[in-house]
Each structure stands twice: as structure tokens, then as C-alpha cells.
Amino acid sequence: MIITPKVVREIGVIFNSSINGPYIKYSEYPKEEFETLFARFKEAQFSYTCTEHELKDVIELHVKIRFSSWMSELRRGIFKKYPTVGERYAHAPENVPPRIWRQMVDKWMDEGWKKTSTINKRNRTKSKLIHTTGSIPMAKHRKEMQQIGIELSPLDLFKMFHVRKNGIWASNKATEMHVYLEKEVKKLKRLIKLILGKSAQESSQKDIVLTKEDDDGYEDDEVEANNSETE
Structure with missing residues (x-):
């Protein structure tokens, strides 16, 4: 199943408009939160050819893959601009309640989290594989080529x-x-x-x-x- 760029954007918008807890890792993200996200996604009435169960699995996998990137974008936007803890507390993003944002800042400032983040960053740098397809999934490119009779090894x-x-x-x-x-x-x-x-x-x-x-x-x-x- 191929997720189109439009669907990807919609999932990101829904996720970022409903951050209801200090979940900075996917393992902390409650199942109920995903159920709410999926229900809101269905309201957008995208057409799909698979079963609803298959659609749900694909959306959940996408959230899992993108979670750390969403959190990183949220954190960088404030942390780079404001160096002190007090300033970071005071400048919560518009889509995050101040009370929840303070808890998220505390977690990101924790020495244990910083150490883990540094190790992960080092590992990503070693194994980073950059593709040149932009926001369009590789599977979509391949399918389009097959449709016009091009089959590459x-x-x-x-x-x-x-x-x-x-x-x-x-x-x-x-x-x-x-x-x-x-x-x-x-x-x-x-x-x-x-x-x-x-x-x-x-x-x-x-x-x-x-x-x-x-x-x-x-x-x-x-x-x-x-x-x-x-x-």
C-alpha cells in the first residue's frame, strides 16, 4: 500500500494539533491517542482500496516511524531560539498546552535523555542513507515506471x-x-x-x-x- 504525500501531510497535521501529553518517545504514546488520531483521519474521507484494518496498521506504522522527527522539529524550534530553561518554559508552541510543554522540556533536559540522544545521533550519522526522491515514496516511483512499461533491476x-x-x-x-x-x-x-x-x-x-x-x-x-x- 502506498501512502500519498497528501495523506502524509494530513497525518502530520492531525498529530501536531492534538498533543495531549508529554510523550517525547513513541513508546510513551498511548494507544488511546492513536485511536483518536485514526478516527480524525477517517473523518477526512480519503479513498482507499484496502480494508480498514490494513489502513489502520499502515497509519500506525507511519506514526511510529515519524514520531521522533515530529518531536525533534517541535523541540528544535524552541531550544535553538531560547538557550535557558526558563525561556523554554515560557515559550510553549501554540499546539502544546504550557503545562504539558514544561514536562516535555524537563524530559529533554534530563542528562539520561541527552546521553541517549547523542549516541543515537552518532549512530545515525554512521548509517545514514539519503535518497533523492523527495517526499514521494520510492514504491510510487516504481509503480509509475511499471505502468509506462519501464522495469529496472x-x-x-x-x-x-x-x-x-x-x-x-x-x-x-x-x-x-x-x-x-x-x-x-x-x-x-x-x-x-x-x-x-x-x-x-x-x-x-x-x-x-x-x-x-x-x-x-x-x-x-x-x-x-x-x-x-x-x-
Whole structure:
């Protein structure tokens, strides 16, 4: 199932307009809050071809994936502008009640959270894989190409989605992964060639044996037929 950019924006708008608790991590986000979000999303009356249960699962997964980004955007908007705790308390975003915002600020200022955030940031920098498709999902690009008769290999698709217009890879991670994938594809091709070569050789040997048997059988039948005519 493909989520369109319009649906993505709608989910983000609904989420940010109803922050009812100091939930700075997805693991803290109550199930009831998601149920409310999903109910409001259905009111927007988007058309979909799957079941409601499947739609709900997809929306929930999207919220889970985007949660940390939403919180990061919310935090950065205030924390970068106001350096002191007091200033941060006093400048709650319009979409967050001041009482809840103060609790969120306290959590973000906690040393444990700061340490975890630093570690996560370091790990993301090491493994960051930047794509060049903008806000349009890769699956949508691929589906559109298939509809007009273009079918690219997985390796070509990877290159298409991770190389910029100037021909330069979008990230070091993408370059590393492409080199790795190319090596794996070459290994796989060699293996397939080896298997097909053995298979063709075995098939050829079998054909030779069968031909000889057929010839012998044919000659025997011919001899028997001639003998019958003689008699």
C-alpha cells in the first residue's frame, strides 16, 4: 500500500494539533491517542482500496516511524531560539498546552535523555542513507515506471533513488552499499552461470544416451519387421 504525500501531510497535521501529553518517545504514546488520531483521519474521507484494518496498521506504522522527527522539529524550534530553561518554559508552541510543554522540556533536559540522544545521533550519522526522491515514496516511483512499461533491476533502482542530478551519490553510505550490492550481484551471476552450465552439460550427456537407446530400439524394430516380411 502506498501512502500519498497528501495523506502524509494530513497525518502530520492531525498529530501536531492534538498533543495531549508529554510523550517525547513513541513508546510513551498511548494507544488511546492513536485511536483518536485514526478516527480524525477517517473523518477526512480519503479513498482507499484496502480494508480498514490494513489502513489502520499502515497509519500506525507511519506514526511510529515519524514520531521522533515530529518531536525533534517541535523541540528544535524552541531550544535553538531560547538557550535557558526558563525561556523554554515560557515559550510553549501554540499546539502544546504550557503545562504539558514544561514536562516535555524537563524530559529533554534530563542528562539520561541527552546521553541517549547523542549516541543515537552518532549512530545515525554512521548509517545514514539519503535518497533523492523527495517526499514521494520510492514504491510510487516504481509503480509509475511499471505502468509506462519501464522495469529496472533492483540495482538500477537503488542507483536511481540515491544519485543526485549531478551524478554524485547522495551519501557515503549509499556509495558503500552500491559497491557491496554490485559485488553480490556479480557473485550471484557467476553462481547462476555455473549452475546453468552444469545443468546444460548434464542435459546434453543425457540426450546423447537417450539418442543411442532410441537408435538401438528403432533398429531392433526394423530388423523384426524385416524378419516378419521374410517369413
